[in-house]
Amino acid sequence: MPSSNIKLLENLTPDMFRIVGILHGDGNMSFSRILITDKCKDYHITVLRPLFRKVFNLRLNLFHDQKRNSYYSHVKNKLVYNYLVAKLKIPKGSIRKNLFIPAYLKKANNNCKASYVGGIFDSEGSVSKRQAEMNLSTTCVGIHHLVKSFLRNNKIKFSQLVRNRRQNKEYEIYIYGRDNIKRLLKIVEIKHPDKLLRLKQLSLVH
Numbered sequence: 001m002p003s004s005n006i007k008l009l010e011n012l013t014p015d016m017f018r019i020v021g022i023l024h025g026d027g028n029m030s031f032s033r034i035l036i037t038d039k040c041k042d043y044h045i046t047v048l049r050p051l052f053r054k055v056f057n058l059r060l061n062l063f064h065d066q067k068r069n070s071y072y073s074h075v076k077n078k079l080v081y082n083y084l085v086a087k088l089k090i091p092k093g094s095i096r097k098n099l100f101i102p103a104y105l106k107k108a109n110n111n112c113k114a115s116y117v118g119g120i121f122d123s124e125g126s127v128s129k130r131q132a133e134m135n136l137s138t139t140c141v142g143i144h145h146l147v148k149s150f151l152r153n154n155k156i157k158f159s160q161l162v163r164n165r166r167q168n169k170e171y172e173i174y175i176y177g178r179d180n181i182k183r184l185l186k187i188v189e190i191k192h193p194d195k196l197l198r199l200k201q202l203s204l205v206h
Contacts, residue, residue: 017108017119029084043193047122049062099143118191121192124136127202133176137171154184
């Protein structure tokens with residue numbers, strides 16, 4: 001796509017915060033290439049591709065790694081890459097290894113934080129198949145604290161656990177109970193098809 005068609009907005013929108021959450025969870029940035037990993041093909045096609053088109057007027061490519069049974073949305077665009085690094089403070093290389101929470105995210109209003117948390121849940125969260133339970137696992141203590149603060153401010157009950165996994169600690173948040181999860185879903189939109197299906201099977205969304 002010609003660079004002249006790319007959109008780079010000065011003001012941060014809720015959709016941009018969702019992209020930041022997605023990249024913080026499953027992204028990689030190297031050599032002007034933006035890459036997002038997820039096993040669900042439908043997620044790439046129905047969520048990621050329209051989102052990047054809407055925000056940046058950028059078309060993501062899709063690659064299927066059969067050996068790893070995973071899909072990769074990817075694109076090489078220097079303008080958007082530099083925007084993500086300079087404006088949105090997305091780390092270069094392995095985002096997860098170099099992750100930190102930028103000041104604009106800490107200061108964001110509740111609506112923008114809700115979009116960020118939605119992106120994080122889409123990429124790093126899970127929904128139980130058997131009971132009303134959602135959880136979020138991350139190796140970034142900054143994300144852990146931000147999500148906990150967001151949940152408390154919105155009166156969402158949760159429990160937490162810290163596990164020692166290999167070289168890094170894993171910080172986990174658990175949200176239990178139908179009414180509690182429904183309260184969360186009124187504020188935070190989950191878009192990942194697999195997670196939405198499980199929520200529907202539990203009659204937590206329609």
